[in-house]
Amino acid sequence: MDWQDILFKFVGGLGIFLFGIKYMSDGLQKTAGDKMRNLLATYTSNPIKGIIVGIVVTILIQTSTGTTVMAIGLVNAGLMTLRQVIGVILGANIGTTMTAFIVGIKIEKYSLPIIAVGAICLFFISKKKVQYIGQIIFGFGMLFLGLSTMGGGLKPLQGLPVFTDFIIQVSEVPVLGVLVGTVFTMIVQSSSATIGILQTIADEGMITLQGALPVLFGDNIGTTITAVLAAIGASVAAKRAALVHVIFNVAGTILFTLALPIVHRAVLWIGEDVNIRMQIAYAHGMFNVTNTLIFIPLIPVLAWIASKVIRGKMTEIEFKPKFLDARLLATPAVALGQAQNEIIRMGTYAREILNDASDYFFNKDDKVANLALQKEQLVNELERKITEYMVKISQSGLPEGESTKASTLMHTINDIERIGDHAENIVELSELRISNKVEFSAEAENELREMLKLADHTVERAIYALEHSDKEAAADVLVCESELDRMEESFRKSHIARLNQGQCSGTSGAIYLDILSNLERVGDHSKNIAQFILQEDQH
Structure with missing residues (x-):
């Protein structure tokens, strides 16, 4: 087994995949007008609006971590209240599932022509709007090229007894799968990337849907680490917002891991006729939408828990007129x-x-x-x-x-x-x-x-x-x-x-x-x- 080839293809493929997401995200932001922070600060007057804005911003910037860190920055400045930011965090978790659905579309064989179309728009057309669209298309193609490269690199592992034994163990012990997903996402610092890798491994037949689900749930815990790091040394409000993010994902993971057989059957029923990559995307969407629906009525409770755990005075500045009626x-x-x-x-x-x-x-x-x-x-x-x-x-x-x-x-x-x-x-x-x-x-x-x-x-x-x-x-x-x-x-x-x-x-x-x-x-x-x-x- 050529370990160098496996390592190079995996690391290189991961790099191309991350670049694709980032480049596509930049193009989306430029096309939409780079007003994400204003959107967050201005249109989150209640938690439901916050959820919608969280979804929209995360789809546009293709990273729930980015949305959450941005929201924490605003709450740190006192420009958003804790309850407003909880809505944004819930929405960001739904918005991040978009990447998994994109990966679920199996079009790797078309990745090079897609990149070519993007390159033509970028380098041969002078109109800025077309160049931004070209950037989105180019990033989209790079994303699939990266997945394809990673998949090719990981394929030989399915014949390795150590790897297959480990995957069987992960399938049999869901907690181990959760731990693997958490640690890997903490290292890579992108749940989109780790879920993309998980979809690729599953597509190569290296892991079953039953084994992939706990890893997927763990990815959601791992993605909170960036928000926690962003809150270190920040205001009391920012620390509380980061804690809410952790509570949301940890509680959801515990709930879904306990209900694993039911979740597994539900995913198979919804995604009966689709590939395993799309089934994982369905599971990811189900996790975040269900979790959000559970927590919407509990937003005041989440705010209360965060206030009790993280003590201290919090000065909140409303990002809107206070006296104009x-x-x-x-x-x-x-x-x-x-x-x-x-x-x-x-x-x-x-x-x-x-x-x-x-x-x-x-x-x-x-x-x-x-x-x-x-x-x-x-x-x-x-x-x-x-x-x-x-x-x-x-x-x-x-x-x-x-x-x-x-x-x-x-x-x-x-x-x-x-x-x-x-x-x-x-x-x-x-x-x-x-x-x-x-x-x-x-x-x-x-x-x-x-x-x-x-x-x-x-x-x-x-x-x-x-x-x-x-x-x-x-x-x-x-x-x-x-x-x-x-x-x-x-x-x-x-x-x-x-x-x-x-x-x-x-x-x-x-x-x-x-x-x-x-x-x-x-x-x-x-x-x-x-x-x-x-x-x-x-x-």
């Missing part, structure tokens, strides 16, 4: 007050992004950077929703005094959003600094620390002035803004002097000057808010 539009003055509350909330987040940007620059913690970027998405979303609400208030008709206030608030929305944008720019510049290992002199760092502190104070006073219509605070903002302008000019000169003396590199100089410029713009937008407050007072 369409019913209040009938009373425009009240609606205007609620809009102001939402604008203040938006301003608070914009200030937090600036603080997170500062924290990231000095402490280089990626989690803080992710948090800042997610809050920035929230600020953008609030800007859109508040503007729509304010337009409706204006259409309802306001008394002259209220109308002036509404006009002031409308102007401030854009300035707050721009403060968030400049803070995001600082996060990106910090990322550039960290990835390129750019060092700053102690003097430059101190200057940035000083200016960041003043910029934060300026934003804080501007938001306070807006909330309380406080003209003293607004006047304070104008003083701070002038000081920020002076600092920017002074620090720019001193940094250019350091560059000329060779104390700093060109890259550090460019990053430093860009941060100064962004902070100066933060001051300008704070000044705009303050001036609107002062003008309103004059009216």
